Amino acid sequence: MSATETAPAGTAAADPGERELTYLGAFNEAMFQLMRQDEDIFVAGEDVGVQGGVFGSFKGLAEEFGDRRCVDTPIAEQAIVGLGIGAAVAGLRPVVDLMFMDFVMVAMDQIANQAAKLKYMFGGKAELPLTITTNGGAGLSAAAQHSQSLEAMLCHVPGLKVVMPSSPYDLKGLMVACVRDNNPTIIVKNKRMFGSTGPVPEELYEIPLGVANVVREGADITVVAYGRMVEESAKAAKRLSEEQGIECEIVDPRTVQPLDTETIVASAKKTNRIVVVHEAVRFGGLGAEIAAQVQEEAFDYLDAPVGRIAAPFSPIPFSPGLEGHYVPNAKRISAGILETLGRPVPGA
Amino acid sequence: MSATETAPAGTAAADPGERELTYLGAFNEAMFQLMRQDEDIFVAGEDVGVQGGVFGSFKGLAEEFGDRRCVDTPIAEQAIVGLGIGAAVAGLRPVVDLMFMDFVMVAMDQIANQAAKLKYMFGGKAELPLTITTNGGAGLSAAAQHSQSLEAMLCHVPGLKVVMPSSPYDLKGLMVACVRDNNPTIIVKNKRMFGSTGPVPEELYEIPLGVANVVREGADITVVAYGRMVEESAKAAKRLSEEQGIECEIVDPRTVQPLDTETIVASAKKTNRIVVVHEAVRFGGLGAEIAAQVQEEAFDYLDAPVGRIAAPFSPIPFSPGLEGHYVPNAKRISAGILETLGRPVPGA
């Protein structure tokens, strides 16, 4: 019995409705509902069992599903991902957890050389319904090895899908899509959003991977943002609208691989100006790829270079006194937008 | 006694002269000369000792320098890089070898979370004169796990320098610069160029990191290429010049981190059209970063979108029947150039 077969009809984005959940709560609910529906789904990782995950993502699962389906593992990220690969090839639908996105580096071979390439190397004969869950993002003084946003590395590896949800609603629906997908997927929660709340339907719904969400419509400029940067961009957009009458269109790709270039380019063609915002380091970040694609596809529509608002070129500092200046925020996003609009930037 | 102190005056790019060496021979000579000059330099890696490296890069070193300075290690890429980090922090100048660039993934944590970040995390107090040597590139039917070009991942990590030499002359001079640099550097030989020959001065010379080389001047279009793609681009340029009178300017950044944006942008401003060529997968490759930077810096100068000629979005196939269509070659580069020039592409 596979999840896909038992999925209720019409799982496309349900009406958000009234009920609010936290970001973490939405994830946790997706796990419960998925595991109730499909016996082949299990979760394995460090402290996911008795503790329910160090951040509480998997809280309560061990109580309901036991240690057979909610498995505390040794500290061994390579073997954790490998366990998922082998179990997936053998027909299960594993969810394996890497506590911090930074630890992707520890398991990079299993993720990028094994999971991503298996199907292709085998001439198409393998299915790999593996979901890797992890937690990224800075802003918690977790320093250089516990704060990174490494999605650009993962996006560069054919065979992976990479998902960066920006709200409780998206997190639940995208997590469902990841687990039901027959390809290796990596879904990255943002650590600073764990407590953020928003409407989340109670039923199990799925948000398709590879489809962007136009979070806000606007005629003046396109802002591509994902993960926590959507919320910061929305703040910037609100202020710019109120204070200067500038209307931003915010496009959240939601999945960065596959990337919904079509929606991004359509928006750029409409507004003629576009900036990309991400937490990751600017050099070689996803903003580069989006800028490259947009100028390829919408060259004649652009009134200004594609702007990039991102982290500067350094490891992530520990001190709040520095980290506050490292991660893009609404203020820096506003400044970047104004610059791309050719308007004066306050304080610049 | 550090290499820097003992470096002969005027180590900037010597006159290539008459003597020819292979790409591999140039590397090997650099190793000999560096190790003779500086007792603190040693090399460690799999099969680097008795065998002199599986490709012969380190041939003869064990005979001259013994197993103290030319160290066969266990198959343990994390510990090989870690050995280099620890020895560098303790004041030596290690060269550690990863047999294939694909194995960077196995050691990614030590490279990207440790070596790259150590100095910053320590508030500047560490020096890390570590050189990682490796071999990248496709075209030898080595399949998906032995053919990759992963420089884009490494360039995204602040703290590393990433070097991709395109000729015997550059390889020797850049290797010298890497070893003398007090930062972690990764120098990537291209496996298909091992036997390529070219003029190489006998003396020890250094090509500074971060300085691009204008390999060919031309007024019509800029072609940014590095590694083996320089040679393929040169072939394309020659043919386009001869057959259609199109003059390409080829810029080889030589080091992709730090990237000599200045030279690239200056050339783009001159020619008004630019393409980037690399062996790596196009999505998220270095071409994206260069395209993004060029459109930022030279927006008003561009007569066409920045073009990207790169590998398509799949793992690298084994069969020569497929791989031949995977890696960019002179023909595909020509087509890309013509497209960016708005000229008809033969057979398209």
Next chain:
Amino acid sequence: MEPSLETLRDLHRRMLRIRLFEEAAGRLFEGNKMPGFLHLYVGQEAVASGVCVAMREDDQVSSTHRGHGHLVAKGGDLSKMMAELMGKADGYCNGKGGSMHICDLDLNMLGANGIVGGGAPIAVGAGFANKYRGNDTVSVAFFGDGSTNIGAFHEATNMAAALQLPVLFVCENNEYGEYTPRHKVMAINDVVDRAAGYGIPGVIVDGMDAIAVYEAAMEGLARARAGDGPTFIEAKTYRYYNHHGVQTLGMKYRTDEEVEEWKKKDCIEAFEKRVTEAGLITADELASTRADIQAEVDAAVEFGENSPMPDVSTLLTDVYTEMA
């Protein structure tokens, strides 16, 4: 535990299928008809054969860069294998994988692997699935002596031990990792010394003796099937050819005498001598088996040679599974 006559025939057949397949592949490689790297298994046939005869068909295998032997021993189709090694469209992986990624999921052979240590975690995952389902299927991880120095091996073995998974770890100790002798890269006499560090039983077996390997594997598989967790088998063996390619003698990293010494213990010769001397199988039967297999191998070579190169249109397929 005395192997039946059927088992003996099976051991012989599998060893010989590997040997003749590999020798043919080696000749093609020498004749430049085989692209890429070729890591021949010749010399080690008793290990894969002994283990795979002991296995059930539903038991899974994960393998290494030296993986042809494991696929042949698991029952691989020689024609599809030969075509794959040549990069042809009718190969197991349609030419996309080649020698280092050859696999047959229908035979539960989960793939060769180009990354040292990369395969063991995958066997552990398969073992996890078996335990999860509550069936008594076992997965087997084959790996070399050199690979026990890499992190992925350690993590995988410990994971299997900690979770008490039905996995059999089979170390083929041929005393070298590429060009480096084992004593330079580990300070232990026997690789099996590592088993105690994971809390699993370890056993040394003569890897040139298919029957001994078979018996050790039967025990390890039975233990796993009974729910008693992993076992570590160290099979002492030797590869005749160079790490890669077909050169045998005249190398710096090992002496010709050493190679010749090992060849005297050849697993197939010793086996044939033993069964004929014991009057269990006649020399005639052995010869006719050999002729049959040689014919199968010849047909495989022809199949491979006649198979077309993959069509360029397949370059970008199989990257993702399309979702409905």
Next chain:
Amino acid sequence: MEPSLETLRDLHRRMLRIRLFEEAAGRLFEGNKMPGFLHLYVGQEAVASGVCVAMREDDQVSSTHRGHGHLVAKGGDLSKMMAELMGKADGYCNGKGGSMHICDLDLNMLGANGIVGGGAPIAVGAGFANKYRGNDTVSVAFFGDGSTNIGAFHEATNMAAALQLPVLFVCENNEYGEYTPRHKVMAINDVVDRAAGYGIPGVIVDGMDAIAVYEAAMEGLARARAGDGPTFIEAKTYRYYNHHGVQTLGMKYRTDEEVEEWKKKDCIEAFEKRVTEAGLITADELASTRADIQAEVDAAVEFGENSPMPDVSTLLTDVYTEMA
């Protein structure tokens, strides 16, 4: 090997410096004056102190996420440490590293490490440099029980054994990795069972007894200095506080009774009782040492609180070393 009186005083001082420093840090953390994660070392003081007293100043240390104890034991400046933990400009790393990356290269403390297993290879590299230079300096890798399950630990330990490097491996077995008890993640009774798999001597020591740790470390260091390669020490110990932060009791993953049992064996109390009962150090002297150290800690807190946040202009410095 009986420790001298001076050594006993030294052991006591170092343990107490760690304890009082950590308790103060814990209070600041509770009062939200310390950003990020805080992994307290309290309970394990005898291990770092015993080992570091046995070490020479030129011997190096690599550490873990739980690294304050190792730096204090190596002679770290409490003021610079406290400032670093608060993210201040005058901290050891100018606020860039924090708790998980604290270091003092002048004291040969090569850094705490946020990656489990990440530090061991670095100690091995330092050990390599020592052997290379032909001096008799030794490097020490501290690491937890949980970290012995990760690949980097395995590779590093085997590398040191294979190359016979002067490295001392000190496993602080506190029976948990975060919230997971050891028996779930390894199928062995003692972590030291792993040593034989690397071909190096292993020894278990009571990690609540600074003198026992000191003596075991002296032996291991002497062996390394003599050129006889690495030793593995397993120190049985316990952390009083939660994996991270200051909660002690009322947790799901371990019982309050267990915590209380271990606290009865407190390394400092036991040590003080022993030396006073033996008439080696008077209670008065111990009390005055405590008072001195408390004053040092109080001054460190004040120093940290008064230190400014790092200037924004330093955000992008220290990424690379500028080359002339």
